[in-house]
Amino acid sequence: MAPEPVKFRRFTDAPILNPYIARAEATLVALKKGLGDKNASRITAKYLDGLGGAEMPGAGELKQGYKLRADDVKDYQDQWNSLDDQIAELAAVSADVANDVTTQVDILEGAVKDILADVVDDPPDRPTAVEQVGAVEAIDKVIGKAVDAVWAAFNELDRQAWNSPPGGGNTNGGGAPSGGAPPWTPSFGSNLPADTYTGGDPATDATAAPLEGGERASAENIYRRLIDKYGLTPAQAAGIIGNMQVEAPGLNTGAYNPKEGAYGLCQWLGGRRENLNAFAAAQGKPVSDWETQVDFMMHELGGKESAAFNRLKATDTPGAAAAVFDYYYERSSGEMRDQRIANANNVATAMTNVAA
Incomplete structure (x- = not known):
């Protein structure tokens, strides 16, 4: 079924507003086309029975043909049933998320139409510059609300996925899709202690090495600073630290990748590294100072990286x-995203008793 066309009001003389309307209209048309017919289906475990021509082997066959013990047979049967139940549960939540997104798009379309209908145009179809700018700002706000609602739906999917890991609760298998735009299905990669992970992105870990003058930052200190000074939630702070542990093994502020010239807790490079140097100089502190690097990161998030910050603020689980943070701020290859997520969850667990 083809999506319903999107058609917004235009004005005879509105050189500020009309191009913005055209852009919003074209974007919504493309978005609705991508979302399809708004009927993502919820499936049940019963629906999965027999799919792929696969039926659970009988207990006698398992015992005799494969020489399994009774306990092994029961475990196998439990895992089979658990697979159907959990896949059905995740599919149901995913369908709800998809349908919620399409609902939010419809709400957004209606809100934009309402805003344009309320534009004061006297003389007719010739709103003032102030009216045009005001309409643009109003549309931007309703788009922001729609984005927040969609991220809330994604967070719910993320929460459900972590509550129902594949394999009946085994959290030591699988992996996140690498790269690509969110939402991602959270992965359940190696559950290593947060401060003992020593890997890096595959593209950089072979040559990454600390520079002179670096210091090993404390995960707890970074966590406290992000919450106490900058008002982040525990989940958001854990998500950032989980990334830093991949970018700068051991949270070494002097971590350096000579191949790319990337440096520090967030592996800044190019112009961003130059900005870090200038920021540290303005503070009268060495560039290797952990507080300075954390403050510079937040300085970026409050400025040129504000789009990443807005998306980070919409998350409410460490994995999300x-x-x-990886996709929008670090902009990595995505190959280590499962490790970043695992790190973040470990940090969140380790910091449970840290006063915020």
Whole structure:
């Protein structure tokens, strides 16, 4: 079924507003086309029975043909049933998310139409510059609300996925899709202690090495600073630290990748590294100072990286925060996203008793 066309009001003389309307209209048309017919289906475990021509082997066959013990047979049967139940549960939540997104798009379309209908145009179809700018700002706000609602739906999917890991609760298998735009299905990669992970992105870990003058930052200190000074939630702070543990093994502020010239807790490079140097100089502190690097990161998030910050603020689980921070701020290859998510969850667990 083809999506319903999007058609917004235009004005005879509105050189500020009309191009913005055209852009919003074209974007919504493309978005609705991508979302399809708004009828993502919820499936049940019963629906999965027999799919792929696969039926659970009988207990006698398992015992005799494969020489399994009774306990092994029961475990196999439990895992089979658990697979159907959990896949059906995740599919149901995913369908709800998809349908919620399409609902939000419809709400957004109606809100934009209402805003344009309320534009004061006297003389007719010739709103003032102030009216045009005001309409643009109003449309921007309703788009922001729609984005927040969609991220809330994604967070719910993320929460459901972590509550129902594949394999009946085994959290030591699988992996996140690498790269690509969110939402991601959270992965359940190696559950290593947060401060003992020593890997990096595959593209950089072979040559990454600390520079002279670096210091090993404390995960707890960074966590406290992000919450106490900058008002981040525990989940968001954990998501950031989970990324830093991949970018700068051991949270070494002097971590350096000579191949790319990337440096520091967030592996800044190029112009961003130059900005870090200038920021540190303005503070009268060495560039290797952990507080300076954290403050510079937040300085970026409050400025040129504000789009990443807005998406980070919409997350409410460590896994979602880690994935969003990786995709929008670090902009890595995505190959280590599962490790970043695992790190973030470990940090969140370790910091449970840390006073915020």
